[in-house]
Structures are given as structure tokens and as C-alpha cells.
Amino acid sequence: MRSPSSPHVISASPPMKLLPKCDPNDDEGTMKLIEELTTNAAQVQRQVLDEILARNSNTEYLHGFLDGLTGYHFFKKKVPVIEYEHVREYIERIANGAPSSIICTQPITELLTSSGTSGGQPKMMPSTSEELDRKTFLYDLQVPVINKYVDGLDKGKGMYLMFVKPEIRTPSGLSARPVLTSYYKSSNFLNRHFNKHLIYTSPNETILCADSRQSMYSQLLCGLLQCDDVLRVGAVFSSAFLRAIKFLEDHWQELCSNIRAGEISEWITDSGSRRAVMQIMREPNAQLAERIEAECRKEPWEGIIRRLWPRTKYVDVIVTGSMAQYIPLLDFYSGGLPLVSTMYASSECYFGINLQPLSSPAEVSYTLIPNMAYFEFLPVKSDKRGEEEAFDADKCNRLEMAAEAVDLVDVEVGKFYELVVTTFTGLYRYRVGDILMVTGFHNSAPNFRFVHRRNIVLSVDTDKTNEEDLLLAITAAKPLLAPLGCLLSEYTSYADTSSIPGHYILFWELKSNNAATELDSAVMEACCLMVEESLDWVYRRCRSRDRSVGALEIRVVRAGAFDALMDLCLTNGSSVNQYKTPRCISSPEAIAVLDGRVVGRFFSRSAPQWEPLRVGKK
Template identity: 35%
Template sequence: MLEKKATRSTRVDGVSGEAVIEEFERVTRDAANVQRETLRRILAENGGVEYLRGLGLAGATDPATFRARVPLATHADLEPYIDRIADGDASPVLTAKPATSISLRSVSPPAAACCSLTSIENVADHGGDHLTAGACSSGTTQGKRKYLLFNEELVKSTMQIYRISYAFRNREFPVENGKALQFIYSSRETRTKGGLTATTATTNVYRSEEFKATMRDIQSQCCSPDEVIFGPDFAQSLYCHLLAGLLAAGDVQIVSATFAHSVVLAFQTFERAWEDLCADIRRGEVSPSRVTSPAVRRAMAALLAAPNPGLADEVARKCAALSNWYGVIPALWPNARYVYGIMTGSMEHYVKKLRHYAGGLPLVAAEYGASEGWVGANVEPGTPPERATFTVLPDIAYFEFIPLKPVAGDGGYAEAEPVGLTEVAAGELYEVVMTTFADQ
């Protein structure tokens, strides 16, 4: 039955959430030194690759030499090297560690990589100064597909930011031994000429064993089986996510998706499909008209197990009591603490509808990043998405910021020389430049 349970603070991977936060505070308070060490590690590991050898670094790992010798590069500059790797060149072209797969991403317009540095905070609750950025872009772009390298270092940095963000969320909205109703989906995979798997960055992450382990550690284990996440048809997977979520309704403490629009789409679908979902629960079998994939049907059959008319009646009763579907999430998932996903940039458009479905549940904006890598974490999860800021993680990549000054009359921006992470000015607009362990 759909009963509300008490919750308390949990641990992150056997370590207290407060310890994770303390380590975060340590590196952000010492951002200048941490940035120098991060660049040193990147260059020490990758200094012998073909791309950097041709730039005359000669073993130098300091920021001044790096900025003087290594020019700013766009994807177009790196594309010939990435294409060689995709075609099977196994030599250290861009990275010392081999690419394990290729991430596909649409090319974004130039302004999409900008962020406005809205404040440098000194918050008593956080114990120190933090560089925070208000994001202008959620990383959602459209256009021509491009290849990006993906390796184990990107998986590590992704898990790092997941754990940090969770520690702050769990301090504000504690969960305990719960599951997450996650509307996540894999994308179709292809093979490059050299045999590397090419798919979206999120699919590369979902396929990693580290992802599953981290989701368990941070109380965000998905209700749905892998067959649903990696199903061949989006509509069938969405339907099964909803069904799996209803079957585990009492255990769900987080409702999430990568992007806010995915949660909105899921509940727009629920409005049309709830009677079919109730019928499936009642008879203990997924509708053959809704789900045709044999693998997905088998996985869902294991979850359904037996008819459950009591749950079906309860879901139907709660749906009938709703007014225009307001508050459907807390009505059906009474132990949910918050709704989580990227809600900034172009995703802010969906916040109003998402708030309608969430009723009084908090909406928490997810991390700030892109396919190339992560930039910052939301360390104030209680702040509404419209006012969310993101604290830059100085040990996740080496960051530079190109100042953008508005040009009077033409609506464009004039660029200046890049500045370092600790050299930015509050209230100014910058384009983010990243040097990562994947050499993006």
C-alpha cells in the first residue's frame, strides 16, 4: 500500500555525507592550488600524446606555460584527431589512456557554453568561499552530430559529482533505504570504423558498472530493470518506468530524470495511460498492446509476479481524486522527498508544468555540465530552480573563462583573454573553457 515512511540522513558509499561535504569545502577553499595540481596531473599523464608534443610544452605542467603554448581549441580543431581514433588509431593521439567509446553530441551554438558568474559566496553553512555560476545553458543542444572521446576518467568525474551533489541534497532532504523513479533511457548504439561504440554520453554512463554501484550508494537505485532502461523503444520504456514506479511506490523517495522535460513527458503520458497501468497491475501482466519487446516483457513479468487488485484500486482512487493532475507525484509516491533533474537553461521552460505535477514537493536542479565534462554542483538544493547556482569543482577539470563584453548595437559579445578560475569577477559573463582528463 502507499504509506508514508519516516526518513533520516544516510551515508554515501560507507562515508558520511558530512565527510564528503568537508572534502568538497577543502578543495573549493583552496581552489587556486587545486587547479594548479589538477592541470599538473592532466599534463603529467597526457604530456606525451601527439597533440601536445607538437605544441612544445617540453614537460612543463604549470598554468603559465600551458596558456602560452596551448591555444584555445574548438571541436573543429580536435575533430581530425578524434576521427583518427574513431577509425581505429590506437596510438596516444589525444589521451594517454585509450578511449573506451565515443560520445555523440549535437554541435551547440557558440553562446550555449556561456555562464554568468553571479556571486562569490561566503556562506556560513558551507564554511568558506565558493565560486558559483548561474548557468545560461543546460547543455541541451540541437544540430549536427559530433564525436567526443569517452574514457574511464569521465566516468570517475561523473560519479564524483553525483556523490557530492547527493551529499548536499541528502543534508537538506534526507532519504533512507529508498529507490528512485528514474525516467532514464539509453540511446541507439553504433560502431565506428575502428570498432568503438558510439552513443550518447548518458548511455555510456548508464552502461558502466560504476553507475549502478553509485546509484546504490546514494539511495538512487532505479525501480526499473536494465531491460527497460536499455529497451529498443522509447514509448515502451517510458510506460514500463511508470509501471515499475507504481509497483515500488512505497519505496520511491526520489523522482528524477536527466532533463526536466523527461519528467513532464512521463506524467503527460501517465494522464493518458493510467487506466492501462491499473489494468496491468490488476491482472499481473503487462499489456501486449503497450509493450511488445520480448526482453522488456520478461523483465516486467518478474516485477509484476502476481495480480494486485488492491494496489490497482488504490492507484485508481488516488487518480480520480486529483484535480487536473495537480500533485500527482506526492499522491502516488507519498515517500518522495523531491523531484530532481536539469531544470536550468532551456529546461526552465518546463519548471511550471513540473511544479504542477509535483504539488508541494521541492524541485531540485541537477548538476551543471555538458558531454565534454562536468563544471559544477548545486550545493544549495533548497533554492528554486529559477535561482539555482552551481559551485565549480576545481579538481574535476582545469577551467579557464573567456570574458564576454556586450558590443553596443549588435547584440553580440567581444572576447578577451581567458582568466583562471580564481580570477573571475562576480556579475560578469564568461564562456567556459575546460581541459579534462579525457583531453576534451
């Protein structure tokens, strides 16, 4: 355990450049830069805060708290720790034409839509052109780290599946779009050719194709055509990578036909994708088509990644947080290749990198890089028997926050914290909502394991459903049970990712005065759809547009099923006086208790309504 460092002491070392030049092709120089940043973490953090306050203390937002004052102590004493609702008004004003200077002296160049939601709509995070450079800096910083553990990555290509999502133009003329869409469309990404470690099988045109189905097909075709050059495969999220495997499973015959004929399918109508793919395909290749067909015909598809891309050294996907549920499927399809999570980032800002990239998924920790933002941490403690209980997946909401925010270098190993950030782009003491555990230190910079999102109980892809939203959605559906003469007496849920795409499953126990009541399929399917219609914008987009989440399922259980669940929880150590039905379950034992008592299964027959995000004056 470390002794807290004093926030009053400033290192006598000369100030470091807060956004230094980073050459990803210079392994030695970049590793030295990582050592300098992490060794001087306290000094760099103070420089970051001083710079942010020097720039922005007279903005409308900060001036309201600081009245022109600057400095660490005034900031800590006078600026409150906030959530999105406290800054939402300022961001929406900028979206509607107010000057960026109300929160940030640098021009806000775009708004990044977060997968977390507020009032059913995505949150919008301000961003600047400098912040795009800061993101690129972190991408470049991670390159020599993986090179340290995996040899020869500059001798081949990466088959990374990357996609853009819809964006809008706000009344002020700013774009509002997801953070990865922003990055893939930026010159920082499109002009990355100097980086010999970031050569992809997917041409830019296929990545930027707005039709996700055409983009997926074109990128997979390019990946198969260059299969002998591929040294690593991946996508940002595990769920997206597994959707690509499922897509390949459904389309391998057509892909092989294209390769054999040397022509791309006519339904690929995006001109940029067609042109880019044909520059790679060039001529028929019957031998390659036969080789791919021979592997795809074999059942099961265990190890299909190794078999189709035989030189692959690892799979680059996020396997922390809600993505951990996909590890068994990733192991199955990859044939046991290492699963590497390289970076920790969000729409608010990019945070850190994994300095031990070949660690097992359960041991992944990220080192927060101190020049990315000013980091603080709210200590988290359990209201029950201890910290371990607080972070049980079925009890993840039983937390209380301590009032005092801790600085980056003052966190303690083994303790849990909620991340708070102050960014260069206009977020001040903002609660990100991520719960982290300190696993150690790299020099003076702590390593964190991502535990979970605060209050989130269900997630399959980029959707994040909390307990309150789930309750409201189920409450909206309950009146539909009236024709059956039934009441909903108990419910719980889990995210089933055993199939692709995964989907939400709700267990419902119904109470009826008539023992002979029969479940009506039309009524129960209407309940499924009503729950989906009542969930937030991101969930409905994943269901309706992205198709990355499958149809919601309600499993009706017989009377007494939830008593059996309680008995199981009590057997495992829960207190009878404090037991509450968990609104989300994850243990196979708990799921089996309810599954063994199911009397009816029902699905949504259609996708919920979804409309593109709109931002406008109220």
C-alpha cells in the same frame, strides 16, 4: 568581489589526490572532502593542469604547440583557445583507427556524442575509463549534499526515469553514444548496489531497453507498483519527465489493468523488461489499481505527483537553461514540490554540483569542483548598453569575447563568462559554449548560474538550434512560396512548451503583389517540412525517433505585424537606430503581439527523414 589570486603562487600544502575515494554513504567524510577541494581550489587546479600536461604534452596535438615544453605559462601562451572544428580532425582520425595517443596517452575507450552539432552531425567527445570513474565521483559527491537538506532519503526509493539512446560502432571499434547511455551501460552504474541512496524503482533491464516506448511503460509500471516507497521522482531533463507524465496520462487505464490482473501487456516484448517487471508485480493488486484509477480520473491533473506518490519530497530534474521554460508545468503536476537541479555536466566532462539544492529554480547555482578538469573563463561583455542587455533571451547573440582567459579562482562576482575546459581525455582549452554568471564563492571555488548556450535560439529537448541554422533552414524553404507569388519579408520564432511535446513556432510575414493571394495549405505544409528537413541531425532525431519534439508550426501574420513588434520593442527601450528584428522571442507580450495578427496556421504533416549516426572514413 574577490581579488585575483596570483597564478605564480603554489600552495605549500601537500598535493591532494586528484581522484580521491568518495563513499556516498559517508555523509560526514564526503562533506569534508567537498570542503577540502573547494578550499584548495587554486592548488587543485594547478595540480590538474600539471598532471594533464605531464601525461599529454608529447601527444601529436599538444606537441605541435608546446614542442615538449610543460608548465602553466607555456600552456597559457602557446596553446590556443579552440572550438570543435579545430579538434574534429583528431577525433575523427581516432574514430577511424588512429591511436588514442594523438591527443591523449590514456586509451580512448569511447566517443560521447554531444547534443550540440557540427555540420549537421553530433559532436564526438573522447572519453576514457578513468573519466567514467570521475563522473561517478561527482554523482557520489552530490549525495550527502541533498541528505543535508532532506531527511530520510535512505528509507525509500527514487522513481527516476532513465533511457538509453542509439549508439554506433565506429570503424576503429569504439562506441559512439550519448554520455548518459554510456553511464547507464557502465559497470559503475549497474553495480551501484553499495549505495543505499541510489535505489531506484526501475530495474536495470527496463532502463537498458532499447525501445523507448516499452522502456517508458515498464518504468512507469514499476514506479506505480512501488508508489508507497517513492521518496523522490525525476529524470535528467525536465522535458523527459514531462513526457513521462503525458505518457502516463495516455496509458493510465492500461497500466491499472495490468496491476489489477497481475500481468504486463503483451506488446511489451522486451524479455528483460517483462521478466524484471513481473518480479516486482508478482500477483494481482486490485486495491492499488483502484486507488491509482481514482486519482487519474480527477481533472485537472494538478498535483498528480503528490497524489500518486504521496511520500515524494522533491522532483529531481534540470530546470536551468532552456529547461527553465518547463517550470510552470512542473509546478502544476507536482503540486508545488521543490524542483532540485543537482548537477552541472556535459558530454565534454562533468563540472560541478549544486550545494544549495533547495534553492528556487531562478537562484540555482553550481559550484565547479576543481579536480574534474582545468577550468578557464572567457569574459563576456555586451556590445550594447551593458551585461544585462546581452543576456536578454531575445538578444543572446549580441556578445563579444575578451581575448584573455581567466582562471577558476580569479573570476569576479556578477560578471559573465564563457566556460573553457582542458580535460584528462584530450580536449585542450576547449570552448564549451555555456555562458555562466558568477553568483558567489564556496570557500575558494566560485558558484555559477547557467545563463544560456552561446548562439542557441531554440531548444525543446536535447535539440539546440542556433540563429544561423534557423536562417539556413528557412532559406531552404523560401523557394516553395513561388507558386503563391509571395516573398518572405520577416520572420521570428519561439519554442512553445505549453503542450507536451513542445514544438517550434515560426512567425512569417509574407509580401505579395496580389492582395487577394490565398494561402495554400499544401504549400505552407511543405514549407514546414522543408524547414524541419534542413535542421540538424539532433533535431531530426528528436522529431522522428524520440518524438520528444512536436511538429514544426508556421503562423503567417498579416502585413504590419512586425512593425507592431518593433513598436513594442521601442516602447520597452530599444534604440530605433539599432533595432533588428529578433530571430527568437520569449516574452509573452511579444508573442501576443504577433499571435493577435495571425491569419493562418500550418504544421508539418510528416516527420523529417532521419538516419542513425554513421562515422566512417571520408
